[in-house]
Amino acid sequence: MTVSAKDLGHLHNLHIEFQEIVGQLDRGPKRIKAKQQQTAQKMQELDEARATLKQTKVSAEQKNLELKSLETRISSMNGKLNQATSNKEFEAIKGQIMADEMAKSVLEDEGLEILDRVDVAYAKMKECEEALKKAQEEEKLFRDQFDSRAAELNASAKRLESEIAASSKVIPAEFQEQFRRVSANKGADCMAPLINGTCQGCYFNLPAQTVITIKTGHIVFCKSCAALLYPSE
Ligand SMILES: [Zn+2]
Missing domain, CATH: 1.10.287.1490 (Helix Hairpins)
Incomplete structure (x- = not known):
């Protein structure tokens, strides 16, 4: 999904x-x-x-x-x-x-x-x-x-x-609990846009494969700051 x-x-x-x-x-x-x-x-x-x-x-x-x-x-x-x-x-x-x-x-x-x-x-x-x-x-x-x-x-x-x-509800069920925890901890920083392969929450550079995973609409949390990443223009 x-x-x-x-x-x-x-x-x-x-x-x-x-x-x-x-x-x-x-x-x-x-x-x-x-x-x-x-x-x-x-x-x-x-x-x-x-x-x-x-x-x-x-x-x-x-x-x-x-x-x-x-x-x-x-x-x-x-x-x-x-x-x-x-x-x-x-x-x-x-x-x-x-x-x-x-x-x-x-x-x-x-x-x-x-x-x-x-x-x-x-x-x-x-x-x-x-x-x-x-x-x-x-x-x-x-x-x-x-x-x-x-x-x-x-x-x-x-x-x-x-x-x-x-x-x-757009977040798949298997990620709901993790997202709930991250948003309880980080408030609005629970999500971060991905620009040029970089998490805009913590400026961590993601591996090319992870960038593709995110761009194809899959849920990925930043390994560095835990934010749920989404592609941004
Ligand atoms: Zn991050």
């Missing part, structure tokens, strides 16, 4: 198509999972940015309170300066005021520096918010795209499975 190259080529094409669809069904959830991990990462970065901003604002507030209390003290000492009863007391208060003014100037510089840090932390938080939004949108897009494709892909996989089962 001989088999036509056309029937075998068709069967191989069905296997290739089936493998591609199974691959898409397999890759979809993996890509969605990767997107979920990216979203979780962006969420964590945003949480950290928010915590940094909060902490920096607290520091700025503390610095401001220190400054206020120093200003109150300076103003109270300025009042005492006018009530000084001796030159010595006057000079002592004046010295204290000068020291406090110096401390105030340092605090003011530090306060400005913290306000800069608040601005930076705020910008960073906004940036993280944007990045999270983008990651969430991308994840949703991926999920929606896959969900709308999955039903179609599953239907195609089912259709191809029955087409493969029907088309596999």
